[in-house]
Amino acid sequence: MKKSKKMLDKKRLEEINFPYEEVREVQDDLILSVQNALEKGKNLIVHAPTGLGKTAATLAPAVSYAVKNKKTVFFLTSRHTQHFIAVDTIKEMKKKFGLKVLGTDIIGKKWMCVQPGSRLLRTGEFADYCRAVREEGKCEFYTNVRDNSKVSVRAKAAIDELEPFNPMHTEDIINHCKNKKLCPYEVSMLIAKKSSVIITDYYYLFHPQIMQSFLAKLDKEIEDSIIIIDEGHNLHSRIRDLATEKISTNTLLGAVREAKKYGYDEALEWLVAIQDVLNEMSKSMKHNEEKLVDKKKLVDKINKIRDYDSLTAELSFIADEVRSMKKRSYIGSVARFLEAWKGPDHAFTRIITMRDNVTTISYRCLDASILAGDIINSAHSTIIMSGTLTPISMFRDLLGIENAVEKKYESPFPSQNRLNLIVPLTTTKYAARSNAQYKEIAKVLGRILDAIPGNALVFFPSYFLRDSVNSFLECRKTIMIEENRMTKEDKKELLDKFKEYKDVGAALLGVVSGSFGEGIDLPGDLLKGVVIVGLPLQVPDMETKQLINYYDKKFGRGWDYGYVFPAFNKILQNAGRCIRSSKDKGVVVFLDERYVWPQYTRCFPEDSDLEASKKPEERIKEFFNSI
């Protein structure tokens, strides 16, 4: 019996071009679920912790189905390492089975651009800059690809040269195109047009203004697409960010300077007047105060300066002219914001904030499903997966996913290799915060860190709390500190230094939503423990309050969806740094008395095997002695 099952498995795995020799039991089940969803044209939501081999288990059946049924697979991920893994998976499939399929890896256009200095621009600014230089024929990399809107001979030759190496990592395409003086993005789009699998960022399919033109340029239809969304827990907040626009008095200051510099006298008057409007609206506001603003209030005030729509159009036009002289246009940012401000009220909120003498006004999206739902449900099948899609129902609701099969997998790693320990000895509750409390937290944390034999990551709800506790912290480990807004290089340097301490032990103190909370891998002996200090439930800001109200009306789950679950999602991501392979052994400590309260313990995944202890150092030592 066993033998025939194995043979059937092998046959089935070959049918889907599964590129690896062995398939794990849960991977097997995931492949079947993907196949079922594809056959029935359903969506699939998968909670699958690290180590399951999700990429191969979804890509292999999806690409095989796509080839047979003339579909296109979009593998969407925000992580650089995942782009790499997906490209290598396709490479393996082609190598092992001689699969005749093209794949393309496309990252954000800005990151593929070879124009000097373009990476320093903000995303919206870059889009405007690129459009302006293309329209004016001022980008030679572009004109070398498109000859009077036809594909140039030079570009065709470069694409032919690249085909034997397909699929290529974006870095390689960029280098190749740079040498040939071709725009890497345009070349990649031409290859993508012929590809059955496209590995790219969420942005291209979920940006409200980008998706239509992206698909049209590729000559693909959403109905014939299979979308695989990796790290899907981030998608709803990413989409809300993409649909949000804001400007501040600093933006206006830049716009005023720009108008002066380039001699746009009339625009200068309008911009100064808009600046006055913002200053007047925030006149009575205190530091850190936030208020809701009515759409009409701003529109009426702008109308007094000049007709709102004409003003927006004229600023847009001027911004294009400015961009032909320099890459970035503040006037363009103002125009983009004014255009967005007149958008719908439903599912959006308008907030004015005063912070450090800077006024910011924003038009914020509250509901990712208004953009995501149509795309996800129009595709042939959408597979959304992550190691922290808990509860699955929340992600289904927030993204507006219909007709979905939901699957939940447990961690494939031996449960005896991990200890999830709640330590209910302290709290970071706002009402309990004081120097005495920080001292108490530092005392318990020091004992926990000393008991962990090796490196530990410690996550706090905020930098303020981290610094307050750290000022009292005493332990034998070397303490390293995550700075606010670290660059990629700084982050790498600190992580490399941290790794060097694996034998003697260091503690890297960061924050829950900081640089090290997700997307880093410290396998084996590089990390022995993660400590989450407190529950990252801050006093809700205006946007969070609006989210809570909105989700309450729509789903009857305002606090859960807008406040509690997002906080848990972050700490579960932090906790996930600890065990990255079947050989890793480590402890995750949740240091706050609230973690034993039923309203919060329900937020942990079912396979968490939580223990609680008021003598954490003893339990941690016992755990490490037993493995």
Ligand code: SF4
């Ligand atoms: S066309 Fe290509 S090279 Fe030119 S600005 Fe745009 S992305 Fe950069």
